[in-house]
Amino acid sequence: MRASQKDFENAMNQVKLLKKDPGNEVKLKLYALFKQATEGPCNMPKPGVFDFVNKAKWDAWNALGSLPKETARHNYVDLVSSLSSSLESSSQVEPGADKKSTGYETLMMTLEDGITKIVFNRPTKKNAINTKMYDEIMRALKAASKDDSSLTVLTGNGDYYSSGNDLTNFTDIPPGGVEEKAKNSAILLREFVDCFIDFPKPLIAAVNGPAVGISVTLLGLFDAVFASDRATFHTPFSHLGQTPEGCSSYTFPKIMGPAKATEMLVFGKKLTAREACTNGLVTEVFPDSTFQKEVWTRLKAFAKLPPNAMRISKEVMRNSEKEKLHAVNAEECSVLQGRWLSDECLNAVSNFLSRKARL
Numbered sequence: 260m261r262a263s264q265k266d267f268e269n270a271m272n273q274v275k276l277l278k279k280d281p282g283n284e285v286k287l288k289l290y291a292l293f294k295q296a297t298e299g300p301c302n303m304p305k306p307g308v309f310d311f312v313n314k315a316k317w318d319a320w321n322a323l324g325s326l327p328k329e330t331a332r333h334n335y336v337d338l339v340s341s342l343s344s345s346l347e348s349s350s351q352v353e354p355g356a357d358k359k360s361t362g363y364e365t366l367m368m369t370l371e372d373g374i375t376k377i378v379f380n381r382p383t384k385k386n387a388i389n390t391k392m393y394d395e396i397m398r399a400l401k402a403a404s405k406d407d408s409s410l411t412v413l414t415g416n417g418d419y420y421s422s423g424n425d426l427t428n429f430t431d432i433p434p435g436g437v438e439e440k441a442k443n444s445a446i447l448l449r450e451f452v453d454c455f456i457d458f459p460k461p462l463i464a465a466v467n468g469p470a471v472g473i474s475v476t477l478l479g480l481f482d483a484v485f486a487s488d489r490a491t492f493h494t495p496f497s498h499l500g501q502t503p504e505g506c507s508s509y510t511f512p513k514i515m516g517p518a519k520a521t522e523m524l525v526f527g528k529k530l531t532a533r534e535a536c537t538n539g540l541v542t543e544v545f546p547d548s549t550f551q552k553e554v555w556t557r558l559k560a561f562a563k564l565p566p567n568a569m570r571i572s573k574e575v576m577r578n579s580e581k582e583k584l585h586a587v588n589a590e591e592c593s594v595l596q597g598r599w600l601s602d603e604c605l606n607a608v609s610n611f612l613s614r615k616a617r618l
């Protein structure tokens with residue numbers, strides 16, 4: 260499936276919020292893709308040669324020929340998404356932002372009102388985490404740990420929070436073959452999860468939509484998790500021939516008890532936001548229609564609390580667990596390194612890639 264109608268509507272809203280003019284060439288491209296996506300191929304009469312503006316628009320639209328509406332919609336969403344990161348869309352930003360970071364391909368990052376916000380920004384891929392995104396999240400967290408903010412928030416752009424590990428990560432095989440790939444992936448995963456274990460400030464997830472795989476397991480390392488009632492929480496590890504990561508083999512039984520943790524991590528039970536809240540994984544659930552407003556009101560109030568007191572309180576709570584969490588992370592990565600070479604895992608990934616299986 261290509262970009263959904265919701266992705267398209269989000270993209271239309273984002274365009275209105277672009278703070279910098281993307282230039283005529285890009286605007287024409289956006290116009291043409293929009294018309295093609297909503298009306299199909301251009302069948303309007305060609306404007307006269309002196310009607311420069313309308314002729315340029317007509318030319319751009321007409322140049323798309325018989326491009327299917329769906330493809331145009333998808334390309335429109337992709338184009339807006341790339342503009343949002345390079346031209347700093349304000350759609351994810353509350354008024355009065357005092358600092359925005361560019362230089363991320365897969366994320367948007369802003370600092371305002373004492374809050375650093377890191378937004379997963381691959382909406383057409385349901386915010387699946389590719390290798391670039393793992394690297395960028397680590398870089399963003401390191402920057403956030405040192406900036407002026409008192410808390411850090413992770414959220415997703417579009418209809419998903421994140422669909423977890425990008426399964427195409429498994430297709431980029433180095434010269435050393437699949438064994439080397441599995442080894443490198445285990446090293447990357449360990450370093451990635453370590454960043455969450457060691458993050459020094461309050462870390463909050465605003466789960467705006469469905470969450471899958473590693474985007475769910477990591478929540479056990481967050482200090483608060485706010486969820487839209489549209490969000491779901493799914494860890495289909497056995498279905499994928501894989502095993503838990505993100506320290507969830509330790510945090511989930513602790514948070515929700517071993518029976519519920521087994522339902523999720525071993526049998527792949529998908530939880531609604533309310534079930535996740537009842538089981539202690541989610542702090543509070545909000546109606547989707549008021550999610551952003553209510554969550555940001557709450558976060559802004561938290562950000563006014565004395566930052567050092569919050570940081571030290573987190574440190575006191577986390578310190579007694581840190582050594583254990585690092586050991587669990589190392590063990591989970593080592594087990595996964597083996598699983599990634601198993602037929603169970605390779606078949607599951609190849610089924611996804613050949614579109615035989617979606618969750």
Ligand SMILES: CCCCC/C=C/CC(=O)SCCNC(=O)CCNC(=O)[C@H](O)C(C)(C)COP(=O)(O)OP(=O)(O)OC[C@H]1O[C@@H](n2cnc3c(N)ncnc32)[C@H](O)[C@@H]1OP(=O)(O)O
Nearest residue numbers: 260261384385387422423424425426444448472473617618
């Ligand atoms: C360094 C390595 C570390 C490894 C750490 C391990 C982590 C474990 C995990 O995270 S396990 C979880 C892995 N995730 C999944 O199995 C989810 C796979 N995705 C799906 O099943 C579906 O895409 C969906 C249910 C999330 C959404 O379904 P829907 O029908 O609404 O949308 P599409 O399937 O059409 O998706 C739109 C496009 O996005 C691509 N995509 C979505 N998720 C992923 C993904 N996880 N990996 C790769 N690509 C993904 C999908 O292929 C579509 O792309 P296209 O438009 O180009 O076809």
